[in-house]
Amino acid sequence: HGPRVLDIMDRRVISISQEEEISTAAGKLLKGETNHLPVIDAHGKLVGIVTTYDISKAVVNPAKGSHVRDIMRKKVITTTPDEPVDIAVQKLEKFNISALPVVDADYRVIAMLTAIDLGKLFGGRW
Amino acid sequence: HGPRVLDIMDRRVISISQEEEISTAAGKLLKGETNHLPVIDAHGKLVGIVTTYDISKAVVNPAKGSHVRDIMRKKVITTTPDEPVDIAVQKLEKFNISALPVVDADYRVIAMLTAIDLGKLFGGRW
Numbered sequence: 228h229g230p231r232v233l234d235i236m237d238r239r240v241i242s243i244s245q246e247e248e249i250s251t252a253a254g255k256l257l258k259g260e261t262n263h264l265p266v267i268d269a270h271g272k273l274v275g276i277v278t279t280y281d282i283s284k285a286v287v288n289p290a291k292g293s294h295v296r297d298i299m300r301k302k303v304i305t306t307t308p309d310e311p312v313d314i315a316v317q318k319l320e321k322f323n324i325s326a327l328p329v330v331d332a333d334y335r336v337i338a339m340l341t342a343i344d345l346g347k348l349f350g351g352r353w
Numbered sequence: 354h355g356p357r358v359l360d361i362m363d364r365r366v367i368s369i370s371q372e373e374e375i376s377t378a379a380g381k382l383l384k385g386e387t388n389h390l391p392v393i394d395a396h397g398k399l400v401g402i403v404t405t406y407d408i409s410k411a412v413v414n415p416a417k418g419s420h421v422r423d424i425m426r427k428k429v430i431t432t433t434p435d436e437p438v439d440i441a442v443q444k445l446e447k448f449n450i451s452a453l454p455v456v457d458a459d460y461r462v463i464a465m466l467t468a469i470d471l472g473k474l475f476g477g478r479w
């Protein structure tokens with residue numbers, strides 16, 4: 228069998244609550260040098276995703292509101308640690324996205340899989 | 354030899370001029386459903402890159418200015434069509450970026466290589 232998501236996923240997860248301001252999300256994205264933040268509820272469960280793309284959308288349409296819940300995507304495409312990488316890749320391509328939260332059986336985010344992580348499969352590094 | 358950039362690069366390039374407003378850049382990123390715009394001069398030569406990450410930065414630090422030239426990165430990491438993909442991957446990882454403009458000998462942008470394009474190497478699709 229080929230590589231699985233757990234072979235290349237990034238366990239450093241920076242998340243945010245949907246009650247936060249958009250400017251707080253922008254600050255977290257910059258500090259973490261990342262483009263994607265999973266949005267989690269008070270129990271640690273995934274409820275959405277917000278990206279630098281969504282922040283850019285808020286620049287063009289400021290009327291939407293000033294909190295993460297006003298701009299986040301609620302139907303999140305996710306993956307699991309044991310999913311084959313080529314299945315995860317098909318999801319990235321199908322939805323034209325560049326990151327998948329990796330969730331456990333309780334729908335808690337345990338890692339992120341970004342398109343850049345696919346690079347780890349070069350030079351036999353997994 | 355392994356895959357080269359030309360095997361997986363995306364020839365649809367949406368670019369922008371450094372004189373444009375930041376809101377115009379945000380609009381182009383949204384319309385093109387992309388996170389990266391190469392910035393080109395009047396002769397079509399690459400002079401910078403602006404991404405949704407830079408737009409998010411402008412949300413946090415609006416004092417920088419309102420034009421693309423105020424927020425773009427001028428030292429662009431690039432690739433060429435004949436570069437081996439694993440060399441391009443090393444550049445993405447080294448600089449923690451997710452896209453490389455593909456330039457020709459005159460430094461004109463002929464394609465973009467994004468981390469998502471690495472997915473094309475799965476399932477023998479190159």
Ligand SMILES: C[S@@+](CC[C@H](N)C(=O)[O-])C[C@H]1O[C@@H](n2cnc3c(N)ncnc32)[C@H](O)[C@@H]1O
Nearest residue numbers: 278280300302303304323324325326327386387
């Ligand atoms: C359709 S993509 C287009 C831009 C670019 N291709 C990219 O990869 O971000 C941008 C949108 O996808 C959404 N998005 C990103 N990752 C997602 C995921 N795993 N599940 C659902 N939506 C996601 C973002 O919230 C954003 O609104």
Ligand SMILES: C[S@@+](CC[C@H](N)C(=O)[O-])C[C@H]1O[C@@H](n2cnc3c(N)ncnc32)[C@H](O)[C@@H]1O
Nearest residue numbers: 260261404406426428429430449450451452453
């Ligand atoms: C350091 S990355 C961090 C965020 C995220 N990891 C990503 O891939 O976009 C964000 C910064 O990299 C810059 N950048 C993106 N692609 C670049 C490239 N090919 N050459 C130089 N800078 C680039 C952007 O302008 C932005 O300021």
